[in-house]
Amino acid sequence: MKLTPEANGVYAIAPTPFNADGSVDETSLDRMTDFYAEAGCTGITVLGIMGEAPKLDAEEALKIATRVIRRSKIPIVIGVSAPGFAAMKSLTHQVMAAGAAGVMIAPTPSLRTDDQIVAYFRQAVEAIGEGVPWVLQDYPLTLSVVMTPNVIRRIIVENPSCVMLKHEDWPGLEKISTLRGFQKDGSLRPISILCGNGGLFLDFEMERGVDGAMTGYAFPDMLADVVSLSQKGRRDAAHDLFDAHLPLMRYEQQQGIGLAVRKYVMMRRGILSSDAQRKPGTALTVTAKSEIEFLLSRVARHDPRANLAPVKTA
Numbered sequence: 065m066k067l068t069p070e071a072n073g074v075y076a077i078a079p080t081p082f083n084a085d086g087s088v089d090e091t092s093l094d095r096m097t098d099f100y101a102e103a104g105c106t107g108i109t110v111l112g113i114m115g116e117a118p119k120l121d122a123e124e125a126l127k128i129a130t131r132v133i134r135r136s137k138i139p140i141v142i143g144v145s146a147p148g149f150a151a152m153k154s155l156t157h158q159v160m161a162a163g164a165a166g167v168m169i170a171p172t173p174s175l176r177t178d179d180q181i182v183a184y185f186r187q188a189v190e191a192i193g194e195g196v197p198w199v200l201q202d203y204p205l206t207l208s209v210v211m212t213p214n215v216i217r218r219i220i221v222e223n224p225s226c227v228m229l230k231h232e233d234w235p236g237l238e239k240i241s242t243l244r245g246f247q248k249d250g251s252l253r254p255i256s257i258l259c260g261n262g263g264l265f266l267d268f269e270m271e272r273g274v275d276g277a278m279t280g281y282a283f284p285d286m287l288a289d290v291v292s293l294s295q296k297g298r299r300d301a302a303h304d305l306f307d308a309h310l311p312l313m314r315y316e317q318q319q320g321i322g323l324a325v326r327k328y329v330m331m332r333r334g335i336l337s338s339d340a341q342r343k344p345g346t347a348l349t350v351t352a353k354s355e356i357e358f359l360l361s362r363v364a365r366h367d368p369r370a371n372l373a374p375v376k377t378a
Contacts (some may be wrong), residue, residue, distance in 0.1 A: 067165040075310065173205060194223075270294035286369070
């Protein structure tokens with residue numbers, strides 16, 4: 065179950081289910097873990113940015129990660145990014161001992177120069193151990209750390225245990241082409257590239273040579289279908305399905321309320337018992353919920369998975 069450069073498909077970024085009182089909803093956590101496998105995902109990523117990891121204490125984070133690892137039949141990647149390497153090392157060793165496939169590391173936002181970025185990941189690998197497979201997270205829109213293709217190549221070349229890039233630059237299509245070009249000219253070894261950003265650009269990212277998605281759209285089963293159709297060369301079918309979901313995907317990608325939208329739809333699908341976030345969090349207004357319901361009804365014209373039971377009103 066260890067992560068390798070051949071990893072592909074959809075690794076769902078899992079939200080953390082909470083009850084209304086802010087406690088972890090373990091029943092929904094189990095149901096969500098089962099759902100991702102049934103939806104065609106090839107892996108799950110826990111404690112990512114959209115998993116509200118900073119709102120968890122160390123004991124909670126380990127308990128959640130361990131519970132998902134032990135229940136899942138597909139590989140689990142654990143986000144271990146932390147302000148210091150001591151916490152990163154501790155969580156990494158514990159989740160790998162529990163059976164995780166690998167860990168994901170994002171750059172700390174204070175990094176600015178290319179040399180600082182490269183040195184940071186070299187030190188991170190020294191901390192967690194060179195035998196731990198890990199994912200390099202490239203998310204400049206949120207983390208404010210810009211990694212050029214050349215910097216990413218330096219990091220991967222210097223650290224053989226880096227087996228995957230989580231690509232979330234925007235725009236990023238040319239970046240994908242450049243990295244795959246490095247592989248063709250022999251200056252970069254093969255590596256898995258999975259893309260994020262809520263899947264907003266997955267249709268063309270697949271055509272640029274990525275291996276799939278690592279993101280958290282509320283219909284990961286659709287993302288899995290788009291990846292499969294693209295891999296089979298069924299371009300029009302992949303784009304038709306993708307286009308049907310695009311308005312809802314766009315709505316879910318709004319800064320500040322994206323997680324609230326995602327959790328609401330997952331609750332509507334019966335995956336989560338509640339759309340609660342741990343405070344501080346953002347709640348959807350009645351108007352926003354009505355807009356989401358309208359978008360779901362439009363998606364349902366093309367994809368029956370969005371044909372959900374009417375919302376119960378008092």
